[in-house]
Amino acid sequence: MGAQPKITRKPIKKRVKYCPICLSELTIVKGIYGWLVPEEYECPVCGYRGPIGLEKEQ
Ligand SMILES: [Zn+2]
Incomplete structure (x- = not known):
């Protein structure tokens, strides 16, 4: 029995x-046409929906 190589998965930064x-935090909404249209975001709290999403630096 040989040692199996370890596969380490790096977490993808979301x-x-x-x-x-x-x-x-916004939810990403995918349009009907998929990749043909820019991503839209939806806010579950206030109902905002649009292409603008703020990014926070951690
Ligand atoms: Zn909101």
Whole structure:
């Protein structure tokens, strides 16, 4: 029995966007046409929906 190579998976950093109105975390909304349209974001708190999402530096 040989030693099996270890596969280490690095966690992918998720880019989180925040609502420009209430600064809550936004949900990414994918358009009907998929990659043909720019990403849209939706705020579950205040109902904002649009292409603008704020990025916070950690
Ligand atoms: Zn909001």
